[in-house]
Amino acid sequence: MNAIERIRQLMNDRGWTMYKLSKQASISQSIISNLINRGNEPSIYTLIKICDAFDITLSQFFSDDNLIVLTDSQMQLIKKWCCLNTLQKEKVDIYISGMLVNKGSNKMKKI
Numbered sequence: 001m002n003a004i005e006r007i008r009q010l011m012n013d014r015g016w017t018m019y020k021l022s023k024q025a026s027i028s029q030s031i032i033s034n035l036i037n038r039g040n041e042p043s044i045y046t047l048i049k050i051c052d053a054f055d056i057t058l059s060q061f062f063s064d065d066n067l068i069v070l071t072d073s074q075m076q077l078i079k080k081w082c083c084l085n086t087l088q089k090e091k092v093d094i095y096i097s098g099m100l101v102n103k104g105s106n107k108m109k110k111i
Contacts (some may be wrong), residue, residue: 003047004039006061010054014071024053 001009011021018036022029027049034040042050051061055075070078084092 003042003061004035007035007042007050010056010061014054021050021053025049026053 007021011017016024018032019029021027022032025032025046027046031046035042035046047061048058051058054061055070081089081092
């Protein structure tokens, strides 16, 4: 898979438009359009900005391994989680576990 196909794949996985990618990467929409529509290969600088927008490393971008794609809301939860101290994380874990148990054991198995 080349760089353009990979960018398309990441955009599709996240449901992003060219406009959204251009805003997230702080790259002009015309540059994104030229990459996607004309197949222009991105410069390393542009590729780094695109990877930053997707919140992945260059290594992950070129990796053949399947990446777990997170939604924007999932990313926000992770960022908030990282701001918590150990005690707060334990409390959140207990709270979520309690919510899942109250929903029934079938729901718990699907996670």
